[in-house]
Amino acid sequence: MSQQRPIRVLIGKPGLDGHDVGAKIVSMALRDKGMEIIYTGLHSTVEQIAQIAVQEDVDVIGLSILSGAHLPIAQKLISKLKEKGASDVPVVMGGVIPKKDIPVLKQYGVAEVCPFSTPLTQVVETVSKIASTRKRN
Amino acid sequence: MAEKKEVKKYGFDWGVELKPVYKPEDLKGIEYEKEIGNPGEYPFIRGTFPLMYRSRPPLYRIYSGFLSGEDTNARLRYLFERGMPTMSIALDLPTQLGLDSDDPRAEDEVGRIGVAIDTLQDMEDVLKGIDLGKVSTNITINALAPILLSMYIAVAEKQGVGKNQINIVTQNDILKEYVVRGAWIFPPKPALRTTVDVIEYCAKEIPKASPVSVAAGHIRSSGATAAQEIGWGFAIAFAYLQTALDRGMDVDQVASFITFTFHNKLNFFEEAAKYRAARRIWAKLLKERFGAKNPRSLLLRSFGGGGMEELTMQEPLNNIIRETCVALGCILGGVQGIGLCCYDEAYTIPSPEAQLIQMRTVQILMEEANLGDVADPLGGSYYIERLTAELEKAIMAVMEDVEKAGGAVKAIENGLIQRICARGAYERQKQIDSGEKVWVGANKYASEGQEWDVKLHEYDPTIQERQIQKLNQVRKQRDNAKVKQCLQELKRAAESGSNIVPFTLEAVKAYATVGEMTGVLREVFGEFKEPAVF
Numbered sequence: 001m002s003q004q005r006p007i008r009v010l011i012g013k014p015g016l017d018g019h020d021v022g023a024k025i026v027s028m029a030l031r032d033k034g035m036e037i038i039y040t041g042l043h044s045t046v047e048q049i050a051q052i053a054v055q056e057d058v059d060v061i062g063l064s065i066l067s068g069a070h071l072p073i074a075q076k077l078i079s080k081l082k083e084k085g086a087s088d089v090p091v092v093m094g095g096v097i098p099k100k101d102i103p104v105l106k107q108y109g110v111a112e113v114c115p116f117s118t119p120l121t122q123v124v125e126t127v128s129k130i131a132s133t134r135k136r137n
Numbered sequence: 138m139a140e141k142k143e144v145k146k147y148g149f150d151w152g153v154e155l156k157p158v159y160k161p162e163d164l165k166g167i168e169y170e171k172e173i174g175n176p177g178e179y180p181f182i183r184g185t186f187p188l189m190y191r192s193r194p195p196l197y198r199i200y201s202g203f204l205s206g207e208d209t210n211a212r213l214r215y216l217f218e219r220g221m222p223t224m225s226i227a228l229d230l231p232t233q234l235g236l237d238s239d240d241p242r243a244e245d246e247v248g249r250i251g252v253a254i255d256t257l258q259d260m261e262d263v264l265k266g267i268d269l270g271k272v273s274t275n276i277t278i279n280a281l282a283p284i285l286l287s288m289y290i291a292v293a294e295k296q297g298v299g300k301n302q303i304n305i306v307t308q309n310d311i312l313k314e315y316v317v318r319g320a321w322i323f324p325p326k327p328a329l330r331t332t333v334d335v336i337e338y339c340a341k342e343i344p345k346a347s348p349v350s351v352a353a354g355h356i357r358s359s360g361a362t363a364a365q366e367i368g369w370g371f372a373i374a375f376a377y378l379q380t381a382l383d384r385g386m387d388v389d390q391v392a393s394f395i396t397f398t399f400h401n402k403l404n405f406f407e408e409a410a411k412y413r414a415a416r417r418i419w420a421k422l423l424k425e426r427f428g429a430k431n432p433r434s435l436l437l438r439s440f441g442g443g444g445m446e447e448l449t450m451q452e453p454l455n456n457i458i459r460e461t462c463v464a465l466g467c468i469l470g471g472v473q474g475i476g477l478c479c480y481d482e483a484y485t486i487p488s489p490e491a492q493l494i495q496m497r498t499v500q501i502l503m504e505e506a507n508l509g510d511v512a513d514p515l516g517g518s519y520y521i522e523r524l525t526a527e528l529e530k531a532i533m534a535v536m537e538d539v540e541k542a543g544g545a546v547k548a549i550e551n552g553l554i555q556r557i558c559a560r561g562a563y564e565r566q567k568q569i570d571s572g573e574k575v576w577v578g579a580n581k582y583a584s585e586g587q588e589w590d591v592k593l594h595e596y597d598p599t600i601q602e603r604q605i606q607k608l609n610q611v612r613k614q615r616d617n618a619k620v621k622q623c624l625q626e627l628k629r630a631a632e633s634g635s636n637i638v639p640f641t642l643e644a645v646k647a648y649a650t651v652g653e654m655t656g657v658l659r660e661v662f663g664e665f666k667e668p669a670v671f
Contacts (some may be wrong), residue, residue, distance in 0.1 A: 016230035016246050018319015021359045021446070024559045025566050041667045042319040043234075045242070067230060068485055068596060072245040098484045098593055116483050117450045117579055119570040 005036075007131040010058040012040040012049040014077065017067035022094055022116075026062060029120040030127060046073060050080040053089050059131040060111075065095040071104060078109040090130045094123065146573075149407055150561075151364035151531045159519035167522055176471075176512040179424075180417040182525065183513040184471040185436045190509030194222075195468065197499040198275055198440070198476040199492050202227030202252035204600045205607075206262025209252040213267065215489055221496060225275040225476065226263065227251035227486070228285070233320045235281055235655025238604040248600040250486055255608045256648045260288040261295070269293040273304035275350070280322040282309035282335045284654055286348070287642040306347040306396065309335050312373045313352050315549050315665070316558060317359035322655065325546060327662035331637060333380045338638040340381075340390050347396045349377055350440065354400030356554070358444030360562030363402075363411045364528060368535025369554055370397060371419065372545035378427065388427045392434035398476070400444040401466040403459055408466030409515050410524040412439060416471075417525075418532055441467035442476035446565075448483040452578035453591050456480035461498055468508050469515055475499050481591050488594045552668060608650065615648040623647045624657050631661040 011027050013020055020042060027037045038056050040049055053061050061081075065073060070093060081087050090111035097105070097115040105113055111130050114123045148154040156163075167173065174180060177187030186193055199216055201224070202209045213224055228251040231243035237255050238247045247253050254260055269292065278285040286307050293303050311328040314321045321328065332349060339348035353370025361369065374395050381391045399415075401408040419437035423429040443463035448456045460477040467475045479487035479495045487495070502508050515521040542548040549555070568574035575581045623644035630640040637658075644654050 013319075016234055016236075016242070017250075018314070018321075019317075020319060021317070021559070021562045025563045028559065028563045029566075067246060068249050069245040096483065096485065099588065099590060115450060117576075119580070120566050121570050 007035040007060070007128060008038065008056065008058045009035050009127060009131070010038045010040065010049065010053050010056065010061045012044055012052075012061060012063050013042050013065075014044050014046055014049055014063055014073050015065065015067055015069050016043055017065060017069075018042050019066045020064070022066070023062075023064040025120065026064065026094065026123055029124050030062075033124050033128070035127070035131075046076045046080050049077060050084055050086065053081065054084050054086050058089060059134055060127055061089055061091045062127065063091065063093045063095075065093065065097070068096065070095065070097050071101060071108075074105050074110050075108050088134060090134055092127060092130060094118065149363065149404075151362040151528065153524070153527045153531070159523055161519060163519045163523040167526060173516070173522070179432075179435065180420040181436060182413045182417040183516050185416065185438065185473065187512075189471060189512035190468075190503070191512075193473070194503060194509065195472060195499070196223040196273065196474040197221070197496060198223055198225040198442075198474055199496055200225045200227050200277070200476060201492065202229075202263075203250075203486060203594070204248040204252065204597055205604060206252060206254070206259040206265075208248075209263050210265050210267075212489065212492075213263070216492060216496065217267075219493060219496065220500060223273045223275065223474070224267070225277070228276070228278060229253045230320070232651055233278065233281065235284075235322055235651055235659070237650050237652030238601060238608055240652055244601070247604050249596055253600065253604045254285070254288070255604065255650050255652070256611045257288050257291055257645050258607065258611050258648065260285075260292050264289075264292050268298070269296055270298040270302040273306070273345075275306040275308070277308045279308055279311050279314050279318075279320055280328060280331075281651065281655065282307040282348075283331055283338075283638050283641045284645065284651060286335055286338075287638065287645040290343075290642060291646050300343045302345070303343055304345040305343070306350050307335060308352055308398070309349045310352045310373065312376060312545060312549055313355055315667075316554050317355045319667075321665045321667075323658065323662040324665045325550060328665075329376065329380055329546065330634075331658075332377060333384065334636045334638050336377060336381055336391060336394055337384065337386065337636055340386065340394050346394065347438070348394050349374075350396045350398050351377075352398040354398050354442060354444060356558060357400040357402075358446050360558035360560065360565065362531075362561065363407060364531035364535050365557070365561075366399060367411060367415045367418070367532045369539060369545065369548075370399070371415075371422070371532075372536060372539040372548070376545045382427075388423070388429045389431040389434050392423055392427070392429050393431070393436070396438040396440065396473075398440040398442065399472075401441055401463045403447060403462040403466075405462055405466035405469055406515070406521060406524065407528075408441070408463075409469040409471075410521055410528050412441070412467075412470030412472060413513070413516075413521070413525045414529040414532060415439070418529060439472045440474035440476060441470065441472040443478045445478055445482050448478055448480070449576050449579040450483040450589075451576075451583060452589055453480050453483060455578050456483070457494055457498065460495065461502070464498055464502055465508075468502060471513060481593055484591070484593050486594050488592055490592065611648050612650075619647045620644070620649045620653070623649055624653055627654060628657045628661060631658055
């Protein structure tokens, strides 16, 4: 395990939502735990995010969405990843996400959801756990 | 969870430790006549107007907008019928970013967090039956303030309401969009120009407008302290003011058109001190630095409110109490307007029930508890006067730092403000996680495993299709040759450096779409490329 490269995480802000405080603090928390962060910046398309995920060979994709568009965006990203042969890259979502949408997101194939007010320690734990599951595959 | 017992810290993040009690000695050096004065008198620390809320009750604003113009109009009427004194229109993200509802980039976002506006037709639907000569209106629009202002003027004209009767606030604070919120389109320089186009146009044509509301509150919510909120907010305001002065306008022509939106945290003593200190600094700087002569130029007019970052998803009804604290900070601080969050906004945009409670909160505080009967009720308190003086020093230090960094535009372009905010937000989150910052019912006294689902606003996914149909109808019915001509003239104005507002107004009246007008401006101004800063 120790000779492995650090966990590489893509943090994406898909869609038009510009509220990026959550994306930034999650990025900082993951970076402080030794992970490598690739941040897509604002107003990214699902296509761009999937493309970067493949190019950078990331272990996890983290999406932050506060606009309410999390359901369609998740569905599109997951099918885009499939299209690119990257359906093994797990997706974690955060942001303003009502509880009732969480099972729907999981059904679409989202690995885990960390809604608004999830402690950072829990976010970090979730991301490392999910990343290591993928690496064993 | 924490293993060793932490000692509670008393103080504020802008660098003051609090004593257990404040005494007469804390007022040393603060002379009433010289430093404080009466409400409505320089330096306005005790309030903007002599009688404060007896003469001008605070306007409370309920940020509303979703789906179509008709849907939004129905919600606005619901709130007006229950006593709402002013309206505040929330636009969807495609509108804020200049995309029509049929643009592929608008997919899934049409009418979601605000109302979809493609053409003047949509604005007519939003404002149907609302007398624009009688109400005041806030529109939270930044990059496209010239276009939305034009639409409002055009609807007013159709109602027979002249520009001199319109009372409109356009947020039009583009610089903070590069720090937080992210609704930018053009690079900062041309964006600054269109911001000042709106200010200049209103200063000449719409005497009751507030063409820019510097939304420093968003910066606070993204991780800034109270001192940074005011210090950076003023630095941004000075960037707009200076740009207007560079065009040959006079300070007394511009200053009274600049207003502010601030965000409160829950400690209303800190927030009241913030508004008091801010009023004094603004008055002093406008007088001493900019040489303003008209007393109106010295008045800080502020809208206070809450940021969503203080809300919890757990036990969401507790958010009503949190927002009551925010409202107290506003009223005790002497703001002109209040815009609270709704208790369900940690989940989604608010339901009508949640909006009603938000409005009732202010109505109860003002009309049942009568908290506004006496101006500056905290004035003279050993604690508040000392806190105001300390906070003023901290704000001035922030302003000096921005000036050293070359002013607000430079400090934003090189990411200085963004970095400090991101760091602040990260530290705050760590304090929440460690329990140092308490969130009752969430990180302390939490009831594990309980569900608190409240009745939430539901999105209607058929809106995009409905909106596209409406847009196509407008495109078919309008005079397309006229639209083309208006767009060409808008382009020429953008290229030549003329004020673009008269040209967006003509294009709007011809039913040009938001996307068409923005497209023309994009060609001339280019698009902003965001640097990664955290």
